[in-house]
Amino acid sequence: MELKRIAAIHDLSGFGKCSLTVALPILSSAGIETSVIPTAVLSTHTGGFTGFTYKDLTEDIMAIADHWNTLEIVFDGIYTGFLGSFEQVHLIENVIEKLKMNKTLVVIDPVMADNGELYAIFSKEFPKEMKRLCQKADLLIPNLTEASLLVDEPFMQEGTYKPEDIERLLQRLATLCQGNVVLTGVSFETGRIGAAIYDKRSAETQYAFTQKIDGYYHGTGDVFASTVTAGIFNGFTLLRATQIAVDFTAAAIARSKTAGTDVRFGVNFEQEIPSLLKALKLV
Ligand code: PXL
Numbered sequence: 001m002e003l004k005r006i007a008a009i010h011d012l013s014g015f016g017k018c019s020l021t022v023a024l025p026i027l028s029s030a031g032i033e034t035s036v037i038p039t040a041v042l043s044t045h046t047g048g049f050t051g052f053t054y055k056d057l058t059e060d061i062m063a064i065a066d067h068w069n070t071l072e073i074v075f076d077g078i079y080t081g082f083l084g085s086f087e088q089v090h091l092i093e094n095v096i097e098k099l100k101m102n103k104t105l106v107v108i109d110p111v112m113a114d115n116g117e118l119y120a121i122f123s124k125e126f127p128k129e130m131k132r133l134c135q136k137a138d139l140l141i142p143n144l145t146e147a148s149l150l151v152d153e154p155f156m157q158e159g160t161y162k163p164e165d166i167e168r169l170l171q172r173l174a175t176l177c178q179g180n181v182v183l184t185g186v187s188f189e190t191g192r193i194g195a196a197i198y199d200k201r202s203a204e205t206q207y208a209f210t211q212k213i214d215g216y217y218h219g220t221g222d223v224f225a226s227t228v229t230a231g232i233f234n235g236f237t238l239l240r241a242t243q244i245a246v247d248f249t250a251a252a253i254a255r256s257k258t259a260g261t262d263v264r265f266g267v268n269f270e271q272e273i274p275s276l277l278k279a280l281k282l283v
Contacts, residue, residue, distance in 0.1 A: 003033050005033040005034075005074065008034050008037070008081075009081070010023055010039060010079075010081040011041070014041070014042065016264055018266060020036055021266075022222040022266070025269075026226040026269065037095070039084060040054060044264075046119065048263075058087055061088070061091050062094065076105065078099055078107070079107040080107070081225065083111070090132075092133060105232070106137055106138045107138070108133060108139070108140055110150060112146055113143070118145075131176060140173060141181075141182045151176070161188075173198070182196070183196045183197075183198070184221065194207060194208045195246055197239055209246065210250040217253050218265075220249050220253060227244060228242055230280065234282070244276070248275070249269075
C-alpha cells in the first residue's frame with residue numbers, strides 16, 4: 001500500500017499528552033508518514049497547569065515550509081491544531097497555500113475552546129481569526145463550543161438541543177469551509193456521547209456514539225481528530241473513521257479513569273493502539 005504523508009502543524013507540549021505528542025504517535029502507528037511543524041514548545045499544555053514555559057516558534061514556521069518547498073515534498077494531507085496567536089493563524093493560512101497541491105486534504109481542528117468557554121490564553125477576537133483559517137479546511141473538526149464561536153451563536157448546553165439544532169449548526173459550519181464537518185461532544189441522551197458528521201455533497205448528517213465516561217480529560221480532542229485523520233488516510237469513509245475515533249478516544253479515557261490518572265495528564269491512548277490498529281485493519 002502507498003505510504004501517505006501528512007504535515008502536522010501543532011505545538012509541542014512536553015508533558016500532558018496533547019497536540020504533537022498525540023498526533024505523531026497516532027498517525028505514525030496508523031502507517032502514515034508524519035512531518036511536523038512545531039509552532040511552539042511548552043513544558044506542559046495550558047489547561048490547568050500554572051508556571052508552564054512557552055517558547056514561541058512563529059519565526060521558524062515559514063522558514064520550515066520554505067525549506068520543504070525546495071525539496072519538492074508532496075503532502076497528501078495537512079493537519080493543523082492548536083495555534084497560539086493571531087499571527088500564527090494568519091501564517092498557517094500562507095503555509096497551507098505553499099504546501100497544498102491539488103490532491104492535498106486539509107484537516108483543521110480549530111482548537112480554542114471547550115465546555116462553553118474560550119481557553120483563557122485567547123482574546124475574544126481569536127475565533128474571528130480562526131474562522132478565516134477554516135475557509136481552507138477540506139475537513140473541519142470542531143467541538144460544540146468551538147462550533148458556536150465559529151458561527152457566532154450561544155453555546156448549546158447538553159440537554160438543550162435536538163438533532164435538528166445540530167443539523168442546522170452543521171450546515172452553517174459547512175458554509176465556512178471547503179468540505180465536510182465532524183462535530184464532537186454531541187449528546188442527545190444521558191450516558192451517550194459522540195460526534196455528528198456532515199457530508200457537504202449529500203447534505204446528509206450521520207452520527208457515531210459511544211457510552212459517556214464522566215470527567216473532563218485534556219487532550220481528548222487531539223486524540224479524536226488525529227484518529228479521524230488516521231482513518232481517512234487509511235481509506236475509511238468519514239462515518240467509519242469517526243466511529244473508530246469515538247471508540248478509541250472513549251477506550252483511552254476509560255483506561256485513565258480506571259487508573260485514577262490526573263485529568264490534566266492526558267489519556268492512556270498508548271495502550272489502546274493495538275485495538276486502533278485492529279479497527280483500521282492494519283493488523
Ligand atoms: O489539546 C489542545 C491544546 C493543545 N496545545 C496546547 C493547549 C491545548 C489545550 O489547552 O494548551 C498548548
